[in-house]
Amino acid sequence: MFxxxxxxxxWKQNPGTIxxxxxxxxxxxxxxxxxxxxxxxxxxxVMIIANSSISPIRRFVPDEVRVPIFILVIAxxxxxxxxxxxxxxxxxxxxxxxxxxxxxxxxxxxxxxxSFASKNSTLPSFYDGLFMGLxxxxxxxxxxxxxxxxxxxxxxxxxxxxFGQALSGISINFFDEYSGFLLAILPPGAFLGLALLIALxxxxxxxE
Amino acid sequence: xNNFIKKNKIVGRTVLVMIIFGVIFSTIxxxxxxxxxxxxxKSEAEAKERLxxxxxxxxxxxxxxxxxxxxxxxxxxxxxxxxxKAYVAKKxxxxxxxxxxxxxxxxxxxxxxxxxxxxxKGNILGTRVIKHQETPxxxxxxxxxxxxxxxxxxxxxxxxxxxxxxxxxxxxxKFDYVSGATITARAVIVAINEALIYFKENKLKMGIDV
Numbered sequence: 001m002f003x004x005x006x007x008x009x010x011w012k013q014n015p016g017t018i019x020x021x022x023x024x025x026x027x028x029x030x031x032x033x034x035x036x037x038x039x040x041x042x043x044x045x046v047m048i049i050a051n052s053s054i055s056p057i058r059r060f061v062p063d064e065v066r067v068p069i070f071i072l073v074i075a076x077x078x079x080x081x082x083x084x085x086x087x088x089x090x091x092x093x094x095x096x097x098x099x100x101x102x103x104x105x106x107x108x109x110x111x112x113x114x115s116f117a118s119k120n121s122t123l124p125s126f127y128d129g130l131f132m133g134l135x136x137x138x139x140x141x142x143x144x145x146x147x148x149x150x151x152x153x154x155x156x157x158x159x160x161x162x163f164g165q166a167l168s169g170i171s172i173n174f175f176d177e178y179s180g181f182l183l184a185i186l187p188p189g190a191f192l193g194l195a196l197l198i199a200l201x202x203x204x205x206x207x208e
Numbered sequence: 209x210n211n212f213i214k215k216n217k218i219v220g221r222t223v224l225v226m227i228i229f230g231v232i233f234s235t236i237x238x239x240x241x242x243x244x245x246x247x248x249x250k251s252e253a254e255a256k257e258r259l260x261x262x263x264x265x266x267x268x269x270x271x272x273x274x275x276x277x278x279x280x281x282x283x284x285x286x287x288x289x290x291x292x293k294a295y296v297a298k299k300x301x302x303x304x305x306x307x308x309x310x311x312x313x314x315x316x317x318x319x320x321x322x323x324x325x326x327x328x329k330g331n332i333l334g335t336r337v338i339k340h341q342e343t344p345x346x347x348x349x350x351x352x353x354x355x356x357x358x359x360x361x362x363x364x365x366x367x368x369x370x371x372x373x374x375x376x377x378x379x380x381x382k383f384d385y386v387s388g389a390t391i392t393a394r395a396v397i398v399a400i401n402e403a404l405i406y407f408k409e410n411k412l413k414m415g416i417d418v
Contacts, residue, residue: 031344062222069229076233080240087244090251152345158353180345 001124009131015108016139016194017201022108026140027190029099031151034158036144037137038092039099044133046081046103050074051117051129058118070113071104078104092162108136139197146193151185153178260295260307262352263325263334268304269297278414280308285406287311287399296414303415305333308407312399316391317341320350324361324403328416331365335400347392358396360384366404374401 015021022043030036054061054073061069082100086093093100103109112132117125149155153175160168183189257274264273277293280286288311295307305327312320320340325333335358337350349355360383375381376393385393407414 060225062218062225064218065222065226069226072229072233076237079237083240083244083248087247087251090255182343182346185344 002127005124005127005131009128009133009135010138011135013132014135014139014201015132016136016143017198019108019111020198021111022106022136023194025099025102025106026136026143027187027194030140030144030147030190030193031185032148032154032158033141033144033156034162035096036140036142038096038162040133040137040140042081042085042096042100043103043106043109044130044137046074046078047109047112047129047133048126049077049081049129050109050113051125052122053077054113055117055120055122055125061118066118067110067114070110070118074109074113075104108132143190143193143197146196147184147189149174150181151183151189152180259323259336259338260325262336263307263323264297264305265333268327268333269299271296271298273297283406285310285402285409287313287402294414303328306407306411306414306416308403309338310399310403310406312395314391314398315340315342315395316347316389317343320392320395320399322396322399322403324400326404326407328411329365330367330404330408330411331363332361332400332404335359335361337396342389342392346386347389349386349389350392350396357384357386357393361400366401366408374398 009015013019016026025039025043029039050073054070078101081103085096085100112128116128120128145155148157153173155172155174157171157173159170160166184193253274260273273295276298277295279291280288280294281291282288286292286308288309292309294309296303297305297307305325307323307325310322310324312322318341320342321338323336323338325335327333336352337358340348340350342348342350349357352358369382372380373382374397376383376385376390376397378385378390379394381397383393383397
C-alpha cells in the first residue's frame with residue numbers, strides 16, 4: 001500500500017507528467033526553482049490534509065452532492081492554509097501571492113479526493129496525498145530549474161527571500177554576462193519545458 | 209405518490225448534510241480568521257513601515273510615520289484613481305520629508321507603482337518600485353530585489369536636473385537604463401519627475417514653507 005502510493009505518485013501516475021492535472025499553476029509559476037518548490041510544497045500540504053480529512057467523513061457524504069461538499073472542504077482548508085501562511089510566514093506569502101488561493105481550483109486536489117480518498121480508508125489516503133503531492137512538487141522543481149537555468153542562467157536564486165537570509169549563498173550563477181533567454185521565462189517556455197519533460201518520461205517508459 | 213415522498217426524503221437528507229457541512233466549515237473559518245487577523249494586520253503595518261524606511265532614513269524623523277499622513281485625492285500628476293496616502297515625516301514639529309506614491313501607467317506591461325521619498329528641499333531621498341508586472345529577466349531590473357538601478361534617482365531634484373535631463377541617456381537624459389527595456393525606464397523616470405513636480409506645487413499643503 002505504501003510502496004504502491006510511492007510508485008504511483010512519483011512515477012506511474014505522476015500528476016505533472018502522466019495525469020496532466022493541475023497544469024495552470026504548474027505552467028504559470030515555474031519561472032524558477034524557488035517558486036516551483038514553494039507552490040509544490042503548499043499544494044502537497046493541501047493534498048495531504050484534504051485527502052486525510054475527507055477519507056474519514058466519506059460515509060456521511062451523499063453521493064449526489066459529493067463534489068460540492070469536497071470543494072467546500074478543500075476551499076475551507078486552503079483558506080485556513082492561506083491565512084496561516086499570511087500570519088506566520090509572511091515572506092513565503094509574499095513570494096507565493098495569489099497562487100495559494102488558486103490551489104482550490106487546482107483539479108489535482110479534487111481529482112485525488114474524488115478518485116482515491118472518497119473510496120479508501122484514512123492511512124492510504126494520507127499516503128496518496130503525500131506522494132501525489134510530492135510527485136507534483138518534483139515536476140515543479142525540475143521545470144522551474146530548467147526555465148531558470150535557460151532563462152536567467154542561475155539556479156536556486158531567491159531562496160533567501162523565502163527561507164531566510166541563511167540560504168542566500170545557495171544561489172548559483174553560471175555565467176558572468178548572461179543576457180537571458182526570454183522565451184524560457186515567458187509562458188511558452190513553460191509549455192515547451194513541460195513537453196520536453198513528458199517526452200523524456202515517455203521515452204524512459206518505452207525503453208522499459 | 210410513494211415515489212414522490214421517497215424522492216423528497218433524499219432531497220431533504222442531502223440539503224441537511226450540505227447545511228451541516230456548511231455550518232461546520234464556516235465555524236472553522238471564522239475561528240481561524242479571528243485568530244490570524246490581528247497578526248496579519250500587525251505584520252502588514254510592519255511591512256508598510258519597512259517599505260517606508262527604504263525611502264527615508266530612520267534618523268530624519270521621530271514621529272509615528274505610519275499614522276502621520278495626508279490624503280491626496282485623484283491627481284493628474286500622480287495618476288491615482290482613488291485617494292492615496294502621502295506620509296509626512298517630522299522631526300519635532302518640523303516636516304523633514306514626505307513619501308509620495310506615484311504611478312507610471314505606461315510600463316511595458318501595465319502600471320508601475322513607485323514610492324518616492326522627498327526631503328523638504330525637494331531632493332529625492334529614495335525611490336522604490338512597490339508593484340510592477342514588467343517582464344521577468346528583462347524589465348524587472350527596476351525592482352530592488354533584482355538590481356540596484358532604482359537607486360540612481362537618489363539626490364536628484366528639479367533644481368539639479370533640468371526638465372530635459374529627466375529621461376534615459378538614449379533620449380539625452382541623464383539616467384542609465386537597460387537596453388531592450390527602455391520603455392520601462394522611461395515610464396519610471398517620468399513618474400518620478402511628476403512626483404517631484406507634484407511636491408513642488410503642493411508642498412505648502414504638506415506643511416513645508418521653504
